[in-house]
Amino acid sequence: MPPASFARRATQLSSVMPTSAPADSIAFDSGHAFPGLLPDLTSEAGNALSEFRAETLQYAPRPGLPELRAWIADHMRADGASLNASNVLVTNGAKHALELVCRLMIDEGDAVVVTLPTYFSAIPIIRSFGATFVEVPQDANGMDVDALATVLDRAAAAGRAPKFIYNVPDFHNPTGVTMPFERRRALVELARRYGVLLVEDSPYRKVRFEGDSVPSLKSLDAEGSAVIQLGTFSKLLAPGLRVGWAAGAPDLLARMAQLKTDAGSCPLTQRVILEFCRAGRLDAHTTRVQETYRAHRDRMVRAFERQLPEVSFQTPNGGYYLWLSLPPGVDGDALARRAADAGVIVIAGSRFFANGGGDQRGRFIRVAFSHAGLDEIDEGVRRLAAAYHSLGTGAAAGAAAN
Amino acid sequence: MPPASFARRATQLSSVMPTSAPADSIAFDSGHAFPGLLPDLTSEAGNALSEFRAETLQYAPRPGLPELRAWIADHMRADGASLNASNVLVTNGAKHALELVCRLMIDEGDAVVVTLPTYFSAIPIIRSFGATFVEVPQDANGMDVDALATVLDRAAAAGRAPKFIYNVPDFHNPTGVTMPFERRRALVELARRYGVLLVEDSPYRKVRFEGDSVPSLKSLDAEGSAVIQLGTFSKLLAPGLRVGWAAGAPDLLARMAQLKTDAGSCPLTQRVILEFCRAGRLDAHTTRVQETYRAHRDRMVRAFERQLPEVSFQTPNGGYYLWLSLPPGVDGDALARRAADAGVIVIAGSRFFANGGGDQRGRFIRVAFSHAGLDEIDEGVRRLAAAYHSLGTGAAAGAAAN
Numbered sequence: 045m046p047p048a049s050f051a052r053r054a055t056q057l058s059s060v061m062p063t064s065a066p067a068d069s070i071a072f073d074s075g076h077a078f079p080g081l082l083p084d085l086t087s088e089a090g091n092a093l094s095e096f097r098a099e100t101l102q103y104a105p106r107p108g109l110p111e112l113r114a115w116i117a118d119h120m121r122a123d124g125a126s127l128n129a130s131n132v133l134v135t136n137g138a139k140h141a142l143e144l145v146c147r148l149m150i151d152e153g154d155a156v157v158v159t160l161p162t163y164f165s166a167i168p169i170i171r172s173f174g175a176t177f178v179e180v181p182q183d184a185n186g187m188d189v190d191a192l193a194t195v196l197d198r199a200a201a202a203g204r205a206p207k208f209i210y211n212v213p214d215f216h217n218p219t220g221v222t223m224p225f226e227r228r229r230a231l232v233e234l235a236r237r238y239g240v241l242l243v244e245d246s247p248y249r250k251v252r253f254e255g256d257s258v259p260s261l262k263s264l265d266a267e268g269s270a271v272i273q274l275g276t277f278s279k280l281l282a283p284g285l286r287v288g289w290a291a292g293a294p295d296l297l298a299r300m301a302q303l304k305t306d307a308g309s310c311p312l313t314q315r316v317i318l319e320f321c322r323a324g325r326l327d328a329h330t331t332r333v334q335e336t337y338r339a340h341r342d343r344m345v346r347a348f349e350r351q352l353p354e355v356s357f358q359t360p361n362g363g364y365y366l367w368l369s370l371p372p373g374v375d376g377d378a379l380a381r382r383a384a385d386a387g388v389i390v391i392a393g394s395r396f397f398a399n400g401g402g403d404q405r406g407r408f409i410r411v412a413f414s415h416a417g418l419d420e421i422d423e424g425v426r427r428l429a430a431a432y433h434s435l436g437t438g439a440a441a442g443a444a445a446n
Numbered sequence: 447m448p449p450a451s452f453a454r455r456a457t458q459l460s461s462v463m464p465t466s467a468p469a470d471s472i473a474f475d476s477g478h479a480f481p482g483l484l485p486d487l488t489s490e491a492g493n494a495l496s497e498f499r500a501e502t503l504q505y506a507p508r509p510g511l512p513e514l515r516a517w518i519a520d521h522m523r524a525d526g527a528s529l530n531a532s533n534v535l536v537t538n539g540a541k542h543a544l545e546l547v548c549r550l551m552i553d554e555g556d557a558v559v560v561t562l563p564t565y566f567s568a569i570p571i572i573r574s575f576g577a578t579f580v581e582v583p584q585d586a587n588g589m590d591v592d593a594l595a596t597v598l599d600r601a602a603a604a605g606r607a608p609k610f611i612y613n614v615p616d617f618h619n620p621t622g623v624t625m626p627f628e629r630r631r632a633l634v635e636l637a638r639r640y641g642v643l644l645v646e647d648s649p650y651r652k653v654r655f656e657g658d659s660v661p662s663l664k665s666l667d668a669e670g671s672a673v674i675q676l677g678t679f680s681k682l683l684a685p686g687l688r689v690g691w692a693a694g695a696p697d698l699l700a701r702m703a704q705l706k707t708d709a710g711s712c713p714l715t716q717r718v719i720l721e722f723c724r725a726g727r728l729d730a731h732t733t734r735v736q737e738t739y740r741a742h743r744d745r746m747v748r749a750f751e752r753q754l755p756e757v758s759f760q761t762p763n764g765g766y767y768l769w770l771s772l773p774p775g776v777d778g779d780a781l782a783r784r785a786a787d788a789g790v791i792v793i794a795g796s797r798f799f800a801n802g803g804g805d806q807r808g809r810f811i812r813v814a815f816s817h818a819g820l821d822e823i824d825e826g827v828r829r830l831a832a833a834y835h836s837l838g839t840g841a842a843a844g845a846a847a848n
Contacts, residue, residue, distance in 0.1 A: 074505070082503040089491040101484040101684035103476070136538055136708045143707040147574070152554065169707050172549070278709075282503035286712040305545040305571050306538045307680075310688040310712055 065384045070424035072411040073389040075283070075364055080417070081336055082282055083329055088319035092312055100315045104308035106301045108134025108289070112314045115321055116275070116289050123249075124263035125273070125291065133297040134309050138247055138276040138288035142166060142210075144300040145243055145272065145290070146173045149207045157195060157209040159187050161396035161408070163217040163245065166210060170398075177398035178206055184358065186223035187211055189230040196238040208241040213261055215248040215363025218396050218410040222361060225258055232261055236270040241296075244273040250330050251279055252362035253338035262291060269293040277317055279364075280330065285313045337364065340413040340421060347425035352432055364414035367393070374435060375406040379428075382435055383409075388427040467786045472826035475791040477685070477766055478817040483738055484684055485731055490721035494714055502717045506710035508703045510536025510691070514716045517723055518677070518691050525651075526665035527675070527693065535699040536711050540649055540678040540690035544568060544612075546702040547645055547674065547692070548575045551609040559597060559611040561589050563798035563810070565619040565647065568612060572800075579800035580608060586760065588625035589613055591632040598640040610643040615663055617650040617765025620798050620812040624763060627660055634663055638672040643698075646675040652732050653681055654764040655740035664693060671695040679719055681766075682732065687715045739766065742815040742823060749827035754834055766816035769795070776837060777808040781830075784837055785811075790829040 092100045099109070107113065113129040120127050135141040150156070152174030158166070160179035170177070178199075180192045192209070199205050211231070213223040223231070235242035244261040265271035272292030277285055287309065290297060320326065344366060345359055355368040370376060380392035393408025394401055416424055494502045501511070509515065515531040522529050537543040552558070554576035560568070562581035572579070580601075582594045594611070601607050613633070615625040625633070637644035646663040667673035674694030679687055689711065692699060722728065746768060747761055757770040772778055782794035795810025796803055818826055 076504050079500050079504075082499050084495070084499075085503070086492050086495045089495055090488050093486070093488045093491055097484050097486075098481050099686075101487075101686040102478050102481075103680075103685045136712075139707045139709055165709075168704075172705060278505075283505045283709070284501075284503040284713045286708060286710075302570075303574060305541045306688060307541055307567075307685070308688075310538075310715060311686045313712060313714060 065389050066387050068387060069384070070388045070420050070427065071415050072413075072424050072428070073391045074412060074415055075279075076415040077279075077283055078336055078340065078414060078417065081329075081333055083320070083325070085282075085316055085320060088316045088323070089312075091319050092315040096315050100312040102311070104311035104314065106304050106308045107297065108132065108309060109311060109314045109318065112287075112318050113289075115318060116291070120260075120262070120273070120275075120291055123257070124259050125265075126263075126268070127291055130294045131268070131291050131297070133290045133292075133301055134314060135288045135290060135304070136286045136306060136309050137278060138245060138274040139165060139169060141274045141288055141290040141300075142243070142245065143169055144303055145208065145241075146170055146175070147303045148296075148299050149241065150175045155199065155204065155206040157192065157206045157240075158398050159211060159216070160398075160404070161218055161393065161401070162210065162398055163212055164391065164395040166245070167395075167398050170210070175207065179397075179399055182216070182219065182221065184221060185227050186213060186216060186221050187227070187231060189227060189234060192231070193234055196234060196240060200238060205238065205240055208243050209235060210243045210245065211261070212245045214246050214258070215251065215360050215365075217248070217363070218365055218391075218393070218408075219367045220358060220360025220363055220365055222258060228258065228261055229264055232264045232270055236265075236267070242271045244271055246273060247276045247279045248363040249275075251333060251337055251364070253334060253341060255361050269296070272296060280326065280333075281317060281320065285317060286310070287313050287317055334362075337362075337414060339418065340416070341366075343418050343421045344411070344413040344425065347422050351425050352429040354432065364412045366411050366413065368409050368411060370407055370409065374432070376409045377406060378435060379432060380409055382431040383428050386427045386431040386434075388424040388431070390428065467791050468789050470789060471786070472790045472822050472829065473817050474813040474815075474826050474830070475793045476814060476817055477681075479681075479685055480738055480742065480816060480819065482819070483731075483735055485722070485727070487684075487718055487722060490718045490725070491714075493721050494717040498717050502714040504713070506713035506716065508706050508710045509699065510534065510711060511713060511716045511720065514689075514720050515691075517720060518693070522662075522664070522675070522677075522693055525659070526661050527667075528665075528670070529693055532696045533670070533693050533699070535692045535694075535703055536716060537690045537692060537706075538688045538708060538711050539680060540647060540676040541567060541571060543676045543690055543692040543702075544645065544647065545571055546705055547610065547643075548572055548577070549705045550698075550701050551643070552577045557601065557606065557608040559594065559608045559642075560800050561613060561618070562800075562806070563620060563795065563803070564612065564800055565614055566793065566797040568647070569797075569800050572612070577609065581799075581801055584618070584621065584623065586623060587629050588615060588618060588623050589629070589633060591629060591636060594633070595636055598636060598642065602640060607640060607642055610645050611637055612645045612647065613663070614647045616648045616660070617653065617762050617767075619650070619765070620767055620793075620795070620810075621769045622760060622762025622765055622767055624660060630660065630663055631666055634666045634672055638667075638669070644673045646673055648675060649678045649681045650765040651677075653735060653739055653766070655736060655743060657763050671698070674698060682728065682735075683719060683722065687719060688712070689715050689719055736764075739764075739816060741820065742818075743768075745820050745823045746813070746815040746827065749824050753827050753831040756834065766814045768813050768815065770811050770813060772809055772811065776834070778811045779808060780837060781834060782811055784833040785830050788829045788833040788836075790826040790833070792830065 113132040117127045150173040156175045262273040276288035376393040391410045394405045515534040518534045519529045552575040558577045664675040678690035778795040793812045796807045
């Protein structure tokens with residue numbers, strides 16, 4: 045008979061498994077890159093496997109290749125954060141960095157603060173370590189810092205401070221909201237004052253379509269120990285490389301590195317990235333990424349305005365997603381299922397609520413404009429609109445019957 | 447102030463950090479490959495990044511590339527185990543597979559059975575999940591199954607079965623011992639009878655220098671749910687690729703896959719491996735690995751016989767290591783420190799005992815013959831002999847004074 049933990053942990057995580065759907069389905073669900081944006085890395089890989097073979101085919105230092113750590117620190121310094129290589133830990137993607145934060149910090153029953161809603165892949169990772177969630181609402185400017193202050197005050201009074209605050213300040217996943225400067229400053233100040241680690245997850249920071257970049261939470265962390273930023277090359281370059289990082293206080297990163305059981309992240313992919321960046325290709329690539337996804341966003345926004353004006357959304361200035369608000373009586377879970385039948389995969393909003401979502405649970409779906417091409421975007425929205433209309437006005441009732 | 451778990455987990459793992467030593471030191475400590483054996487993978491990587499670009503630069507399926515899972519199943523079937531792709535989960539190296547087993551199975555305070563001594567990198571991984579260790583002695587034939595039966599009997603009577611039994615049956619790390627057939631059969635039967643998962647960690651299985659291969663524990667697991675085997679391409683091909691696997695019951699692997707927070711292991715390195723294996727290069731490479739490390743082992747054995755006959759060891763038929771038994775009065779920790787000063791890095795035997803080692807703690811050191819070249823092996827043993835003799839007959843006392 046399997047142990048208790050076996051069934052419990054499995055159940056907690058089952059919601060992240062992919063949906064199965066018709067073969068010609070259009071993927072509005074995933075954070076995959078647009079295939080036309082995948083760069084040619086053959087030359088970089090050739091160098092990495094010849095000139096650097098003794099490095100790329102042996103075990104790598106557990107904190108990452110020193111040169112890549114230095115490059116990431118430079119990259120973040122150019123973005124306003126005061127860092128050097130000792131502030132950078134290379135990980136197998138940003139989610140791995142979040143897992144390491146959880147492994148280090150969480151004991152069964154600890155609380156973690158997240159936004160309502162929050163990134164759906166973060167939920168099972170945090171929960172699998174036995175944490176409970178305290179949700180803080182957000183508005184058009186992101187996490188409500190007054191509500192957060194109340195939460196932290198109450199927790200401090202009870203002697204049970206949360207282990208960390210998890211937030212996506214740039215092009216929030218799923219809502220697309222970007223926190224303005226004053227809100228960020230207040231957030232960092234709260235974290236510092238209450239001594240609660242602030243985890244800034246910012247994979248889409250460079251995927252900005254218009255407007256100026258807002259200082260990162262990490263750049264506002266004057267003492268350097270209040271914020272740990274999670275970054276990734278998945279959205280900068282290509283998801284398949286599986287290289288991300290955590291940037292924070294060296295003592296915290298050293299303890300996370302000790303918990304890495306990968307015997308060092310893959311040195312081959314780290315070196316391929318270094319070769320790409322050092323060849324000066326990243327800036328031009330980032331511009332292409334921004335231009336391409338801006339066009340995707342615009343196409344999708346227009347398609348929804350034309351084909352499905354019943355849903356509403358705030359147009360994001362960057363990132364990969366629209367967070368669609370559904371009219372009363374239409375259930376997001378039902379719409380997601382009907383859409384899959386109609387050949388377009390979307391993610392029900394219910395999956396983005398750490399504690400179930402209450403009366404917000406059925407009111408949203410998330411659609412990605414990153415992976416599908418322009419014509420596919422039109423066709424996908426057309427299918428989604430058809431699915432929507434097929435639900436009729438009794439959408440919510442239809443959902444319950446499914 | 448950091449939470450309790452913070453300091454505790456960090457302390458537990460500090461022993462796996464690398465030693466610092468003079469720049470021209472000879473590495474007898476690591477499981478790195480001999481640099482001359484690192485294969486040329488430029489052509490495989492070129493294909494992977496052009497023909498397979500849409501696969502290798504996007505997120506991969508969480509259980510691994512289906513073709514690689516099928517290839518690994520074929521590879522293990524050829525080794526006597528009854529498997530198909532559904533029995534294989536691709537991981538970021540074998541240690542990552544062990545971590546996933548731990549994450550799934552262990553609750554704080556659970557017991558795990560290991561050999562005395564055991565693989566030193568497994569100790570902090572298992573301990574970091576809050577497990578305690580039950581050590582079972584081993585002899586020249588590996589884990590003592592009679593002693594194990596007593597342990598399992600007692601645990602069953604107390605209603606506290608261990609969560610799993612961890613063992614390295616082929617060229618055990620660190621002792622080099624290979625379990626004979628009858629002992630293996632008895633071990634699998636015990637695991638099955640008591641319903642305790644048996645974790646077979648066998649990275650060196652193909653690194654055999656002479657004699658016939660003994661059936662794997664997994665191949666003796668008739669029902670398929672008693673044993674999970676951990677494998678890796680690190681010792682077959684190159685450590686830097688960071689691709690390993692777990693082979694076991696599909697329901698167990700599905701739950702482990704749900705706990706993978708890497709968004710799928712790197713598809714680029716998986717495809718490079720597939721291209722290498724499908725080009726038929728693995729067999730010839732394995733032969734080169736076996737011949738090279740056999741020569742390394744022979745050279746090191748002769749060097750110790752000539753230069754340091756005071757230590758004794760059982761010559762292993764494969765693997766990467768000699769486990770040196772020291773005469774009374776010579777302390778392994780002291781010798782390892784003195785050796786580092788003398789420019790040869792070895793690992794003190796004390797690190798291989800999950801519960802400290804008691805009176806065995808100071809009696810061994812582990813030396814690897816894998817990474818150093820033939821001349822370096824001679825020079826390294828010469829340095830180690832000099833360090834040994836510099837300790838004098840009062841070695842143990844000298845250690846205490848250090």
